[in-house]
Amino acid sequence: MVLAELGTRISKAIGSLSAASVIDEKVLDTVLKEICTALLQADVNVKQVANLRNGVKKRVNIQELAAGLNKQRVIERAVFDELCDMLDSGADPKKLDLKKEKGKQATVMFVGLQGCGKTTTCTKYAYHYKKKGWKPALVCADTFRAGAFDQLKQNATKAQIPFYGSYKETDPAAIAQQGVLRFKEEGRDLIIVDTSGRHKQEAALFEEMRQVAAAVAPDLIIFVMDGSIGQAAFDQAKAFKEAVEVGAVIITKLDGHAKGGGALSAVAATKSPIIFLGTGEHMDQFESFETKRFVQRLLGKGDVSGLMDKIQDVIPEDKQPELLDTISKGNVTMRVLKDMFESVLELGPMSQMMSMLPGFNSDLLPKGNDKQSQIMIKRYITIIESMTDKELDTTNIKILSEPSRIERLARGSGNPPQQVVALLESYKHYAKYATQALKAANLPKNLKSMKGDVQMNPRQMQAALGKMSKALPPQLLQQLGGMGGLQSLMKGLDGKMGGFGGK
Numbered sequence: 001m002v003l004a005e006l007g008t009r010i011s012k013a014i015g016s017l018s019a020a021s022v023i024d025e026k027v028l029d030t031v032l033k034e035i036c037t038a039l040l041q042a043d044v045n046v047k048q049v050a051n052l053r054n055g056v057k058k059r060v061n062i063q064e065l066a067a068g069l070n071k072q073r074v075i076e077r078a079v080f081d082e083l084c085d086m087l088d089s090g091a092d093p094k095k096l097d098l099k100k101e102k103g104k105q106a107t108v109m110f111v112g113l114q115g116c117g118k119t120t121t122c123t124k125y126a127y128h129y130k131k132k133g134w135k136p137a138l139v140c141a142d143t144f145r146a147g148a149f150d151q152l153k154q155n156a157t158k159a160q161i162p163f164y165g166s167y168k169e170t171d172p173a174a175i176a177q178q179g180v181l182r183f184k185e186e187g188r189d190l191i192i193v194d195t196s197g198r199h200k201q202e203a204a205l206f207e208e209m210r211q212v213a214a215a216v217a218p219d220l221i222i223f224v225m226d227g228s229i230g231q232a233a234f235d236q237a238k239a240f241k242e243a244v245e246v247g248a249v250i251i252t253k254l255d256g257h258a259k260g261g262g263a264l265s266a267v268a269a270t271k272s273p274i275i276f277l278g279t280g281e282h283m284d285q286f287e288s289f290e291t292k293r294f295v296q297r298l299l300g301k302g303d304v305s306g307l308m309d310k311i312q313d314v315i316p317e318d319k320q321p322e323l324l325d326t327i328s329k330g331n332v333t334m335r336v337l338k339d340m341f342e343s344v345l346e347l348g349p350m351s352q353m354m355s356m357l358p359g360f361n362s363d364l365l366p367k368g369n370d371k372q373s374q375i376m377i378k379r380y381i382t383i384i385e386s387m388t389d390k391e392l393d394t395t396n397i398k399i400l401s402e403p404s405r406i407e408r409l410a411r412g413s414g415n416p417p418q419q420v421v422a423l424l425e426s427y428k429h430y431a432k433y434a435t436q437a438l439k440a441a442n443l444p445k446n447l448k449s450m451k452g453d454v455q456m457n458p459r460q461m462q463a464a465l466g467k468m469s470k471a472l473p474p475q476l477l478q479q480l481g482g483m484g485g486l487q488s489l490m491k492g493l494d495g496k497m498g499g500f501g502g503k
């Protein structure tokens with residue numbers, strides 16, 4: 001979870017109000033003191049922290065509050081609005097989100113100082129759009145660092161994305177031009193140019209950027225910034241904004257670094273549009289940044305629309321109605337289960353997915369379980385892949401449970417028989433509860449219609465989560481901290497759902 005510690009400290013400070021018998025100026029000042037300390041320790045600029053404090057006091061105006069008003073809610077809302085103001089880069093990221101238009105080929109150029117995470121982020125960006133149906137390609141115009149092309153080649157191969165580079169050419173502008181030309185001819189519709197990160201100072205970096213930009217005329221230039229530099233990001237972001245017409249920022253390494261809050265608020269202060277965040281070294285640790293949804297998650301209010309986006313990303317839209325229909329009619333087969341397992345893997349780290357559920361905070365998820373969950377799911381998928389069509393399409397668990405069949409599936413997939421038995425257990429659970437879960441969640445036929453702020457009231461969300469938790473394979477549920485973990489998640493829901501999702 002991004003900036004988990006900061007979010008938890010702010011939510012706990014606000015949560016302490018429920019224990020106050022009277023909420024007066026003194027109590028409010030104590031809460032604000034804790035919030036400001038947490039922000040300063042996240043390296044947020046002292047002026048921005050003072051602005052937030054004064055802004056909350058102005059919005060709350062404790063003396064004027066009408067009697068009977070829920071003061072905790074008023075304060076919570078004031079803190080939420082002030083955090084949004086602090087982190088709002090003033091630009092609408094949706095405008096910088098690439099729009100697929102027939103025949104249109106977009107060129108995006110990445111720049112960033114040495115070691116900021118640019119090459120990794122280029123590939124994450126390409127992979128993000130590939131999942132949305134784009135045909136991306138990567139061009140390595142970093143002629144300075146010898147290993148740069150090899151690194152990009154390795155990343156691109158893993159993500160199965162075409163790449164272009166050269167070990168001989170030394171002029172970055174020439175390589176960039178050749179690569180863009182080549183991929184335009186091949187009909188790729190998103191061409192990403194990775195430039196060298198050799199510079200320590202932005203002035204030299206932006207000079208080289210201008211040369212390469214003149215050669216490829218990019219539709220968008222993205223400045224990759226290392227979140228661990230904290231509020232020092234202000235000067236770099238300001239210089240970038242002054243140097244380019246159409247620019248956007250991606251902040252990396254926000255996972256686990258204490259100063260990420262400072263970088264985020266500093267860049268926002270320059271009004272440079274932040275479009276994505278890097279939240280780890282892996283391909284799917286990459287999140288689109290939208291201020292309100294980010295602050296909601298920071299405060300443990302969840303981001304159900306973000307979760308729906310992710311689910312909608314991994315379950316192709318044309319498959320959704322059929323899949324939802326199949327499951328709600330109880331026709332859950334091993335083939336369906338394999339689709340669901342593959343979708344869960346695509347959704348990214350379990351903690352990232354769970355952090356989009358309201359009431360979730362990172363303490364709920366036992367550490368290090370993402371890896372185990374993924375290993376278990378991949379093992380189940382290999383067992384299912386060794387099934388015959390008859391086994392894949394039956395809903396008769398008795399057929400699947402014959403000892404000889406278990407033996408054969410174990411041998412065929414290279415897993416011990418007890419893993420096959422565990423898979424059958426998960427299948428039984430999933431087949432039984434998924435139908436009920438979908439009915440409880442009352443999901444529309446097509447998740448797309450759930451876009452925007454998904455509003456479920458606490459009871460609805462709790463019921464859906466309760467059924468969905470039963471639909472999870474027992475071992476997967478175990479990885480998530482068992483029913484205990486999810487119960488506290490639901491308890492959290494009860495207390496916290498009053499979210500700020502929109503109007």
Ligand SMILES: Nc1nc2c(ncn2[C@@H]2O[C@H](COP(=O)(O)OP(=O)(O)OP(=O)(O)O)[C@@H](O)[C@H]2O)c(=O)[nH]1
Nearest residue numbers: 114115116117118119120197252253278279280281
């Ligand atoms: N934890 C974490 N590590 C990251 C993230 N993004 C990149 N990294 C790591 O940061 C290091 C540098 O990443 P690169 O992509 O090589 O950075 P670069 O800017 O291309 O480097 P140069 O081309 O040498 O300037 C690598 O070890 C990456 O795995 C992130 O979001 N979180």
